Amino acid sequence: MGSIYFAVFCVLLVFILVETYVYYLRPQQTRLKLNETLQYHPDWKRVKRTERLFNALYRHVRGKAISSVTRRLRGIKSDEFVYGEIEFISFFFILEKIKPQAGEIFYDLGSGTGKAVFAAALGFDFSKACGIELLPALYQKAEAQRLQCKNLLLRQETAFTEVYLKKLATVEFMNASFLEADFSDADIVYVAATCLGEATWGELIEKLAELKIGSRIIVATKTIQHEAFELLESRAELMSWGLCRVNRYQKIA
Numbered sequence: 001m002g003s004i005y006f007a008v009f010c011v012l013l014v015f016i017l018v019e020t021y022v023y024y025l026r027p028q029q030t031r032l033k034l035n036e037t038l039q040y041h042p043d044w045k046r047v048k049r050t051e052r053l054f055n056a057l058y059r060h061v062r063g064k065a066i067s068s069v070t071r072r073l074r075g076i077k078s079d080e081f082v083y084g085e086i087e088f089i090s091f092f093f094i095l096e097k098i099k100p101q102a103g104e105i106f107y108d109l110g111s112g113t114g115k116a117v118f119a120a121a122l123g124f125d126f127s128k129a130c131g132i133e134l135l136p137a138l139y140q141k142a143e144a145q146r147l148q149c150k151n152l153l154l155r156q157e158t159a160f161t162e163v164y165l166k167k168l169a170t171v172e173f174m175n176a177s178f179l180e181a182d183f184s185d186a187d188i189v190y191v192a193a194t195c196l197g198e199a200t201w202g203e204l205i206e207k208l209a210e211l212k213i214g215s216r217i218i219v220a221t222k223t224i225q226h227e228a229f230e231l232l233e234s235r236a237e238l239m240s241w242g243l244c245r246v247n248r249y250q251k252i253a
Contacts, residue, residue, distance in 0.1 A: 030238045034089045047092060050122050053164065054088045054115075057149050063113040063138065070137040081135070082195040084220075086116045090238040092123050095188070097233065098216045098248055100124045104187035107132065109178035109204070114142030114171075116190050118149065121171045122164060130172040132181045139175040146171055179203055187215055193222035194244065208251075215251040220244055228253045 038044050067083035070076075100106070102125040108116040111131025121129035133139040149168055153161050174181055179200070183189065189208065193201055201222055208217055209228045216232070217224065221244050224231075229249040237246040 027238055027242050030243060031087070031089075034093065034238065037093070038089060047089075047123070049160065051088045051092075053149075053152065054119060054122060056152055057118065057145060058113070058115060061113055061141065061145070063115070063141070066137050066141055067112065067135065070135050074135075078197075079195045080197055080200060083112060084192055084194065085112060085240040086119060087238055087240060088115075088119050088123075091116060091119045094218060094237055094246060094248075095120060095124060098188060098218065100126065100188060103127045105185050106130070106188045107183045107186045107190070109183070109189060109191040110134070111142060111173065112138050114145050114173060117142070117171055117173070118145065120188075120190075121167050125167075126170055128172060128185075129170050130174065130183070132174045132176055132178045132183065134175070134177050136175055139173055142173045146173075179207065184210060184212075186211055188218070189215065190218045192220040192239075194220050196222065211251050213251050213253065217249040217251070219247045219249070221246075223247055224249050 038047060041047060063085055064083045067081065071081050100120075104126055106117070106120040106124075106126045106129045108114075108120070108129075108131045111117055111133045114131050114133075117129045117131040120126060131142055133142060146168065149171075150165065153164050153168070178191075189211070191204070193204075196204070205224055205226055208224070209226055211217075217229065220237075220239065223234075224247070228251055230252045232248040232250055234245060234247045236243045
């Protein structure tokens with residue numbers, strides 16, 4: 001009997017060690033490496049300044065809790081609404097690799113409380129950064145963050161306030177299904193597709209295939225199997241839930 005208990009203990013210990021490494025140690029190592037990499041970025045001071053603003057904006061926002069309560073109240077049981085978020089520095093590098101150009105348009109499909117939208121708008125020179133979110137409570141919180149961001153900027157009264165206010169003016173949110181909303185003007189689209197069902201994902205791919213040639217698509221976890229898209233890069237990236245595969249595509253036909 002003692003040997004059985006010992007075997008169970010060993011299995012549990014291995015499980016705990018693996019979980020600790022996967023969900024804490026490895027993400028923390030990646031986070032440290034990203035910050036070390038940022039030190040050599042030619043515009044690192046601006047990026048760090050933007051990160052501080054972003055972190056202040058979301059310091060007390062609990063998107064996962066808002067999502068959980070909303071889904072419970074509405075009786076939503078679908079895994080497609082499981083909530084996850086970006087981390088600023090990681091997402092900055094994810095976007096930078098696809099070379100956003102001044103004046104381009106960014107969309108986040110399933111934007112939650114708006115983190116990816118604000119990261120894109122504040123970190124780059126988009127003419128529009130738009131989030132599409134179906135759940136009203138998350139959409140409303142994202143809208144509230146626009147005012148909160150403006151208040152933060154006005155309270156700081158730094159030499160960069162006007163620059164960031166202009167960036168903030170590019171932020172928009174839509175309370176709608178991304179399968180029904182119009183995002184045909186997009187140059188860059190981000191979608192955290194991890195929990196999307198195959199039917200939803202297939203329908204979304206067909207809609208993405210209608211975008212202009214040259215558009216870039218950033219997809220968390222899932223892949224696009226469609227002749228209209230070329231895979232640019234696929235690698236593990238840091239998100240709020242840990243490391244996940246992020247695939248970058250370009251519309252070529």
